Amino acid sequence: MDFGLSEEQRLLAQTLGRYLEVSISPARVREIAASDEGHDAVTWRGAAELGMAGILVPEEYGGIGLGMLDAVVAAEAFGYHCAPVPFLSASMASVALAHGGSEEQKRVWLPRIARGDAGLGVAVGGHVSRREGAGIRARRRRLHGKALFAIDSTAAAGFLVATDDARVALVSRDAPGLSIEPLHTIDATRRFSELQLESVPVDGWLEGHEGLVDLLIDAGRVVLAADMLGASQRAFDLAVAYAGERKQFDRVIGSFQAVKHLCAEMAAELEPARSLLWYAAHAFDAVPEEASLVAAHAKAHLSEVGRFVVRTATEVHGGIGFTEECDAQLFFKRVGVARSLLGTPEQVRERAGVIQGWVAA
Amino acid sequence: MDLSYGPEYEAFRQEVRKFLAEHAELARGGGMGMGMGPPSDRAREWQQLLIERGYAARTIPREYGGYGGEPDLLKRVILDEEFARAGASPGVRGQGPDMLVPTLLEHGTEEQKRTWIGPTIRGEVVWCQGYSEPGSGSDLASLQTRAREEGADFLIDGQKIWTSSAHFADMMFCLVRTEPDAPKHAGISYVLIPMDTSGIEVSPLRTMTGGAEFNQVFLSGVRVPQANVVGRRGEGWKIANTTLKHERNMLGSSGQLEASLQRLVRLMERETEDGVRAIDNPIYRDRLLQLQARVLAARYHSMRLLTCNLRGDSAGVAGLVVKLTGCELSHQIAALALDVMGELGSLYRGSRHLRDGGAWQFQHMFSLGLIIGGGTAQIQKNIISERGLGMPREPKPKTELG
Numbered sequence: 001m002d003f004g005l006s007e008e009q010r011l012l013a014q015t016l017g018r019y020l021e022v023s024i025s026p027a028r029v030r031e032i033a034a035s036d037e038g039h040d041a042v043t044w045r046g047a048a049e050l051g052m053a054g055i056l057v058p059e060e061y062g063g064i065g066l067g068m069l070d071a072v073v074a075a076e077a078f079g080y081h082c083a084p085v086p087f088l089s090a091s092m093a094s095v096a097l098a099h100g101g102s103e104e105q106k107r108v109w110l111p112r113i114a115r116g117d118a119g120l121g122v123a124v125g126g127h128v129s130r131r132e133g134a135g136i137r138a139r140r141r142r143l144h145g146k147a148l149f150a151i152d153s154t155a156a157a158g159f160l161v162a163t164d165d166a167r168v169a170l171v172s173r174d175a176p177g178l179s180i181e182p183l184h185t186i187d188a189t190r191r192f193s194e195l196q197l198e199s200v201p202v203d204g205w206l207e208g209h210e211g212l213v214d215l216l217i218d219a220g221r222v223v224l225a226a227d228m229l230g231a232s233q234r235a236f237d238l239a240v241a242y243a244g245e246r247k248q249f250d251r252v253i254g255s256f257q258a259v260k261h262l263c264a265e266m267a268a269e270l271e272p273a274r275s276l277l278w279y280a281a282h283a284f285d286a287v288p289e290e291a292s293l294v295a296a297h298a299k300a301h302l303s304e305v306g307r308f309v310v311r312t313a314t315e316v317h318g319g320i321g322f323t324e325e326c327d328a329q330l331f332f333k334r335v336g337v338a339r340s341l342l343g344t345p346e347q348v349r350e351r352a353g354v355i356q357g358w359v360a361a
Numbered sequence: 362m363d364l365s366y367g368p369e370y371e372a373f374r375q376e377v378r379k380f381l382a383e384h385a386e387l388a389r390g391g392g393m394g395m396g397m398g399p400p401s402d403r404a405r406e407w408q409q410l411l412i413e414r415g416y417a418a419r420t421i422p423r424e425y426g427g428y429g430g431e432p433d434l435l436k437r438v439i440l441d442e443e444f445a446r447a448g449a450s451p452g453v454r455g456q457g458p459d460m461l462v463p464t465l466l467e468h469g470t471e472e473q474k475r476t477w478i479g480p481t482i483r484g485e486v487v488w489c490q491g492y493s494e495p496g497s498g499s500d501l502a503s504l505q506t507r508a509r510e511e512g513a514d515f516l517i518d519g520q521k522i523w524t525s526s527a528h529f530a531d532m533m534f535c536l537v538r539t540e541p542d543a544p545k546h547a548g549i550s551y552v553l554i555p556m557d558t559s560g561i562e563v564s565p566l567r568t569m570t571g572g573a574e575f576n577q578v579f580l581s582g583v584r585v586p587q588a589n590v591v592g593r594r595g596e597g598w599k600i601a602n603t604t605l606k607h608e609r610n611m612l613g614s615s616g617q618l619e620a621s622l623q624r625l626v627r628l629m630e631r632e633t634e635d636g637v638r639a640i641d642n643p644i645y646r647d648r649l650l651q652l653q654a655r656v657l658a659a660r661y662h663s664m665r666l667l668t669c670n671l672r673g674d675s676a677g678v679a680g681l682v683v684k685l686t687g688c689e690l691s692h693q694i695a696a697l698a699l700d701v702m703g704e705l706g707s708l709y710r711g712s713r714h715l716r717d718g719g720a721w722q723f724q725h726m727f728s729l730g731l732i733i734g735g736g737t738a739q740i741q742k743n744i745i746s747e748r749g750l751g752m753p754r755e756p757k758p759k760t761e762l763g
Binding site for chain 2: 001002003004006069240243244251252254255256257260261263264265267268271272273274275276278279282286294297298300301304346349350352353358359360
């Protein structure tokens with residue numbers, strides 16, 4: 001009986017944390033966020049050298065072939081540093097290709113992902129929620145329609161696109177008929193686009209796994225939950241540190257119970273949520289019959305905990321928390337976007353209800 | 362991650378399961394009604410059997426009447442799980458076996474250990490805890506119950522509150538101010554008091570649930586030998602605090618929360634309004650799912666804390682949040698149960714149309730009591746922020762109590 005991170009996983013967290021500490025300071029985050037691409041190629045390349053880009057890529061395809069719990073440890077570190085890197089799409093694409101890709105698709109894409117080269121953006125949001133007429137139809141190996149919120153779109157060399165009939169297609173970035181329009185969210189450390197597809201030729205289908213879209217979304221939810229945990233943890237750490245320095249009424253504000261109790265409430269929300277997330281990651285690899293349910297719960301719960309923590313951490317900072325200069329706002333925005341990505345908490349919980357047979361057909 | 366227990370422990374689990382199946386009748390009858398009375402003969406018979414098997418008093422040395430086993434946290438967890446699964450009574454529990462006995466083992470004299478531990482774990486002597494006072498709740502160390510010396514005895518005067526079991530307890534372990542001139546925390550002693558001593562009056566404390574789960578205890582001129590002090594005079598505060606580490610709920614067992622959530626799901630599948638089941642109402646269902654995520658988080662959190670314990674790692678702040686989050690969650694589960702019943706949720710004992718015997722209203726009120734008792738939610742937040750996060754303590758007021 002051992003429920004926790006292994007020595008190797010703790011070391012991984014430490015190593016990646018130290019690297020990101022140096023490579024991507026909050027000042028650098030702001031610089032990248034202000035750029036057109038919004039993608040820190042240098043940091044991503046360095047992370048790839050540590051094995052992080054290919055963490056879920058099997059060793060035979062150039063990755064380090066670790067499990068979802070390892071990916072979660074890495075995702076938490078990326079969230080903690082608000083890193084503008086395509087870890088989410090890399091994880092989702094690795095899972096999709098490893099489970100559903102043909103041998104050739106694996107040989108082409110997995111080593112690229114593991115090296116930290118331009119990889120695959122992921123456009124599966126229509127499978128969770130459709131707005132603005134989104135939807136992808138496939139006719140004779142061509143795709144028609146549009147997809148909102150294609151993940152990590154600016155640095156991608158191609159896209160995984162989920163169709164309305166729940167298949168997953170590979171599409172090149174330069175495919176004829178594909179237009180990529182940027183969407184500007186509050187969080188410029190992640191980039192999204194709207195894909196418009198007019199008779200776009202499919203490079204190939206990922207057909208090797210039944211229910212691949214759901215698997216891909218489960219993976220994305222677990223990784224996003226971990227990113228939110230990391231971002232919330234950072235906002236919380238910033239708040240506790242600030243409360244220990246800032247003086248008002250001749251005392252550090254952290255000695256006032258009104259402030260201390262806010263910090264205690266954040267800790268009380270974060271720690272059990274972390275345990276839930278660890279289990280969701282473990283189940284993804286080892287308990288398939290529970291994996292979708294706990295992935296949904298982890299995503300929804302971290303969204304709720306994340307929102308509470310980033311707003312409370314901002315409040316602990318007082319007026320300075322509302323300024324651009326305060327780092328807390330970076331994490332407020334990171335969580336703000338992740339919350340609704342791949343399903344709002346309400347949508348994701350409804351999915352958890354469906355899985356348990358609690359929703360009348 | 363390895364969530365299996367391994368062959369040795371699975372064998373132990375099977376052994377426990379077999380034992381419980383063989384003794385199903387006694388296991389169910391061997392309960393000790395919560396705070397309602399002393400253990401019955403059947404309960405003591407059950408307890409005796411459990412001690413012989415090492416399923417109770419497992420780590421208490423043999424010379425004091427225990428099983429004399431090595432501490433083994435996993436076996437403890439398996440016992441808890443299997444007893445809960447079988448609906449079996451865990452034997453004689455309460456403040457005697459759970460709090461006094463570990464305290465005596467650590468701080469008691471040889472004579473105190475020999476006199477009290479055996480009868481306590483066998484359920485022959487029932488204890489109550491005399492800590493809180495009307496004027497000393499969160500600030501427990503300000504307690505005013507005083508002992509005057511008279512020869513080899515103490516004469517004790519004062520008042521205790523929130524003493525569950527006092528109306529049938531044989532003994533009380535009690536914090537008493539014995540050194541009036543010492544500073545607040547250094548003037549307290551931990552004293553064992555027979556409840557049949559003259560000068561003790563117990564009166565029930567009726568709570569909002571309609572029951573009297575607690576008592577007030579009035580002490581006037583209660584004569585106790587000074588030899589009944591555990592540890593040294595003036596060290597009672599320290600001794601009471603070391604006992605707290607024995608509190609089993611520090612592991613944050615989530616079994617009760619899981620069971621409570623299961624009952625809520627069944628209620629929501631049963632309860633209908635205009636022919637629609639509560640669970641088919643998306644608003645109620647979403648609230649249920651929010652609570653389910655929290656119960657799952659509590660479940661895996663307790664496994665994480667258990668692992669920290671097994672590895673000998675400190676859980677840090679993660680270990681300090683359990684009381685705060687667990688009591689709140691229990692309250693919220695009951696609150697949703699009341700809401701899904703609509704007006705019927707307001708019914709209570711004795712009424713027509715009552716559901717589940719009024720258990721949800723009881724849980725809703727009693728869990729609020731638990732949020733307050735044993736260190737209020739606000740005291741918990743002080744502990745989390747000061748001990749867990751290293752935040753500065755509230756500056757001490759200038760005037761110190763003597």
